[in-house]
Amino acid sequence: MKVGIAGGGISGLACAHYLRKAGHQAIVFDPSPGGLIGTTEVHGCLLETGPESWLASKPWAETLIREIGLGDEIIGSNDSLRKTYVLRHGNFETLPEGLQLVVPTKLIPVLKTRLFSWGMKFRMGAEVFRSPKALPDRSVSEFITDHFGREAVDYLAEPLLAGVYGGSPDFLSAPSVLPKFVEHEQRYGSVVVGALREKKAATGKPVFYTMRRGMGTFVGRLAEAAETLPYRVNAIDYNGVWELSAGGETHVFDSVVLACGANRAADLLKPVEPDAGDLLASIPHNSSSIWTLGYRREDVAHPLDAFGFLIPKPERQAIMACTWVATKWPGRVPDNIAVLRCFSSDLNTTQDAVRDDLRRLLGITAEPVFAQLNQWPEAMPQYTVGHTPRIAELEARSAEIPGLYLAGNAYHGVGIPDCVRSGKRAADAITRSLL
Ligand SMILES: Cc1cc2nc3c(=O)[nH]c(=O)nc-3n(C[C@H](O)[C@H](O)[C@H](O)COP(=O)(O)OP(=O)(O)OC[C@H]3O[C@@H](n4cnc5c(N)ncnc54)[C@H](O)[C@@H]3O)c2cc1C
Helix, strand or coil, X not given: CEEEEECCCHHHHHHHHHHHHCCCEEEEECCCCCCCCCEEEECCEEEECCCCCEECCCCHHHHHHHHCCCHHHXXXXXXXXXXXXXXXXXXXXXXXXXXXXXXXXXXXXXXHCCCCCHHHHHHHHHXXXXXXXXXXXXXXXXXXXXXXXXXXXXXXXHHHHHHHHCCCXXXXXXXXXXXXXXXXXXXXXXXXXXXXXXXXXXCCCCCEEEECCCCHXXXXXXXXXXXXXXXXXXXXXECCCEEEEECCEEEEECEEEECCCHHHHHHHHCCCCHHHHHHHHCCCEEEEEEEEEEEEHHHCCXXXXXXXXXXXXXXXXXXXXXXXXXXXXXXXXXXXXXXXXXXXXXXXXXXXXXXXXXXXXXXXXXXXXXXXXEEEEEEEECCECCHHHHHHHHHHHHHCCCCEEECCCCCCCCCHHHHHHHHHHHHXXXXXXXX
C-alpha cells in the first residue's frame, strides 16, 4: 500500500512510522517537518519552539520514543520542586496540593489556601452531597460553576485550560475536555467523591516527561527515518486513486492521511467531499505565541521556586502563563541564566508588553540577554460544545470515502501522546482496510 501523508508534525510522522512498521510505503509532505515541535540552543540554553513536554500518564508518546531507540533520552520534570503560582489580587498564591485539575482531593491545602475565598471552599465541601445525574453537553464554565461556583472557573479552570487549549471555558465542551469528571457526575453526583474513589496510588512516575536534548530530537529522529518531500500539498483529488498536487507535480497514492491541522485539511477536502470539509472547517482554532526571555540570573531577584505561574483572566495583561525552565527541567539552563517562557493567546503580544508584566510581577527591570519569539497562528483546535457528535459525524462521513484518513490534534485529544495515538490509529485503519 502506498500512502501519502499531508503534514509532518508529530501526528503525520507517527503515522508514517507505524505504516512503515506494518510494511507500507509512506511519503510525508511538509515544508517544515516537526510542526509545532522544535528545539533551539541559545546561550547554552535548550529552548523549545512549542510544546516542552508531555503527560507521563498517557503512554503513546513514550512507547513510540522507545520504539525508535530514544528511550534513554526521556527525562522527568523536577517534581520535588513542583509548585505553581496563580495570581490573585496581584499576589502569587500557590495552587493547593492535591488538585486534580479543578477538583480538590486533599482537605487541608484547600482550607489553608488564600487562592480561594471561603465561599468557594464551602462550595467545594458541599459538592460531595450532590446526587448522580446525566446532563446534556454543556460548556466547561457551566459544568464547573454548577459544581463549585463561578470563582472556580475564573481562578482554576480558565487559567489551567488556557495553557492546554488556548480557549475560553465558556465555549469548551465539558464532556470533551473533562470526560472523567462528567463520568463522575453521572456515577456519583459529586466530582470530588468520584476523584477520591478513583484516586490511583502514586506511581512514582514524574508528572511530565521531556527529551534530554529537547523535544526536537523526537520529531527529528522520526523525520530522518521517514520518506519526506519538502512540499506543501496544494490540492487532493480522488479518482479511484488519490492524487496529491505538491511541488509542481501530481503524486499518486492508494490512501491519503490528512495530518496538516483540521483547518488546512478542510481546504484540501472541500472539493472532494464538501460536507466532511465543512465539518472540519467548523472546528475553531485559536492562536498562541511564546516569548522566551533569558536573563542573567543575578538580574532576577525572585527565587523562581516553582514551575511557573498562571494569570487568571480577571488579572491578565499580556502574559497568560509563564514557565521557569531551570526549575521545571534538569540540565536545560546554565546556573548563571534564568529562562522564562511567557505564553500569550495574542499573536501580537510585544516583547515590551511581556517585560512590563515581568517588571510588575517579578520586579525584573534588566534587559534580557536573549529573546526568542514563536508564533503559532490558528494552531490550537477548540473542542467546543457539540465536539463529540461533530467528530463522530466527520469520521462517519470520511469513512465513506475509500482511502481517506485523518490524524491530528483536532479530534480526540490535543496533547502529544494523543497526536501519536491519532497517527497510529490512522495507520492501523489503513492496515485493517487490506484484511
Ligand atoms: C504553543 C503550544 C504549546 C504546546 N505545548 C504542549 C505541551 O507542552 N505538551 C503537549 O502534550 N502538547 C502541547 N501542545 C499541543 C501539541 O503540541 C500539538 O497538539 C501537536 O504538536 C500537534 O501536532 P500535529 O502533528 O497534529 O500538528 P502540527 O504540529 O501543527 O503539524 C502540522 C504540520 O502540517 C504541515 N502542513 C500544513 N499544511 C500543509 C499542507 N497543505 N501540506 C503539507 N503539510 C502541511 C505544517 O507545516 C505542520 O508541520 C502545545 C501546542 C501549542 C500551540
